[in-house]
Amino acid sequence: xxxxxxxxxxxxxxxxxxxxxxxxxxxxxxxxxxxxxxxxxxxxxxxxxxxxxxxxxxxxxxxxxxxxxxxxxxxxxxxxxxxxxxxxxxxxxxxxxxxxxxxxxxxxxxxxxxxxxxxxxxxxxxxxxxxxxxxxxxxxxxxxxxxxxxxxxxxxxxxxxxxxxxxxxxxxxxxxxxxxxxxxxxxxxxxxxxxxxxxxxxxxxxxxxxxxxxxxxxxxxxxxxxxxxxxxxxxxxxxxxxxxxxxxx
Amino acid sequence: xxxxxxxxxxxxxxxxxxxxxxxxxxxxxxxxxxxxxxxxxxxxxxxxxxxxxxxxxxxxxxxxxxxxxxxxxxxxxxxxxxxxxxxxx
Numbered sequence: 001x002x003x004x005x006x007x008x009x010x011x012x013x014x015x016x017x018x019x020x021x022x023x024x025x026x027x028x029x030x031x032x033x034x035x036x037x038x039x040x041x042x043x044x045x046x047x048x049x050x051x052x053x054x055x056x057x058x059x060x061x062x063x064x065x066x067x068x069x070x071x072x073x074x075x076x077x078x079x080x081x082x083x084x085x086x087x088x089x090x091x092x093x094x095x096x097x098x099x100x101x102x103x104x105x106x107x108x109x110x111x112x113x114x115x116x117x118x119x120x121x122x123x124x125x126x127x128x129x130x131x132x133x134x135x136x137x138x139x140x141x142x143x144x145x146x147x148x149x150x151x152x153x154x155x156x157x158x159x160x161x162x163x164x165x166x167x168x169x170x171x172x173x174x175x176x177x178x179x180x181x182x183x184x185x186x187x188x189x190x191x192x193x194x195x196x197x198x199x200x201x202x203x204x205x206x207x208x209x210x211x212x213x214x215x216x217x218x219x220x221x222x223x224x225x226x227x228x229x230x231x232x233x234x235x236x237x238x239x240x241x242x243x244x245x246x247x248x249x
Numbered sequence: 250x251x252x253x254x255x256x257x258x259x260x261x262x263x264x265x266x267x268x269x270x271x272x273x274x275x276x277x278x279x280x281x282x283x284x285x286x287x288x289x290x291x292x293x294x295x296x297x298x299x300x301x302x303x304x305x306x307x308x309x310x311x312x313x314x315x316x317x318x319x320x321x322x323x324x325x326x327x328x329x330x331x332x333x334x335x336x337x338x
Contacts, residue, residue, distance in 0.1 A: 160327060163291055164324035167287065167290035167321075167325070171290030175283070175286040178286070
């Protein structure tokens with residue numbers, strides 16, 4: 001029973017694939033990602049297929065999700081942000097379903113691998129940089145100067161702003177990764193206690209795992225929401241320059 | 250699935266009354282998990298940049314990292330302050 005609680009996060013290749021030195025072996029995380037993509041695509045496409053005036057259960061659910069994501073975009077980026085709706089919706093649904101599927105015992109949480117969250121975070125932040133420079137050119141560097149800064153403070157404020165900009169993708173990636181990993185480590189430790197405790201006392205930690213699993217469902221949703229909102233805020237900063245999202249409201 | 254649809258339903262019902270960022274459930278939980286990592290990430294970036302300057306650029310150990318950590322702490326507090334400002338209004 002002396003098993004590391006991090007054991008569940010280890011990945012072992014199932015189908016080794018190393019063409020010309022690049023390791024693209026198929027492991028559990030890759031398969032779970034395919035499952036997530038397939039499930040999201042299946043649910044959303046079949047929900048949109050009927051498109052009745054009086055929506056059924058599935059269509060109702062899909063409409064709520066779409067309305068929810070639309071609300072996030074309008075709230076953070078305003079009307080011009082609706083251009084990016086497909087991207088934001090894909091991001092949100094992938095992270096949400098990856099988080100939720102990971103809670104099924106025996107499956108795997110893709111978002112507990114920092115490389116997955118880092119690719120999303122760096123991708124979204126990189127996109128905001130590309131958008132900012134292509135829309136505003138050199139003027140985009142103005143985001144490094146907070147409005148109303150006196151000139152003599154600039155040598156101090158520019159490095160600080162630069163660091164807080166560079167911290168954005170890191171905090172985005174680490175937040176999702178750490179929350180998902182921590183939740184599953186706690187579940188793993190509690191399960192270990194339940195097994196080693198036996199029938200006499202083991203029911204207590206087992207009851208806690210059930211409560212924790214319920215809490216994790218909420219966390220899965222909130223983390224997907226936070227990741228999406230912050231991606232929208234960063235994109236909005238780049239699109240509107242001096243993003244109204246951070247200061248207005 | 251029940252809990253999820255409940256959360257989605259609840260937030261969607263709120264949608265017509267107030268935008269999500271002002272929804273008490275999301276604003277509170279969202280800000281709580283947001284600010285902590287922002288402080289930490291800025292410190293890591295500041296310290297890391299200072300360390301890079303020390304080791305590869307100027308050979309100024311440990312002053313680059315000292316400066317970097319200071320600037321990182323300032324950046325972290327600043328972005329946390331900005332998040333809190335957004336939350337308040």
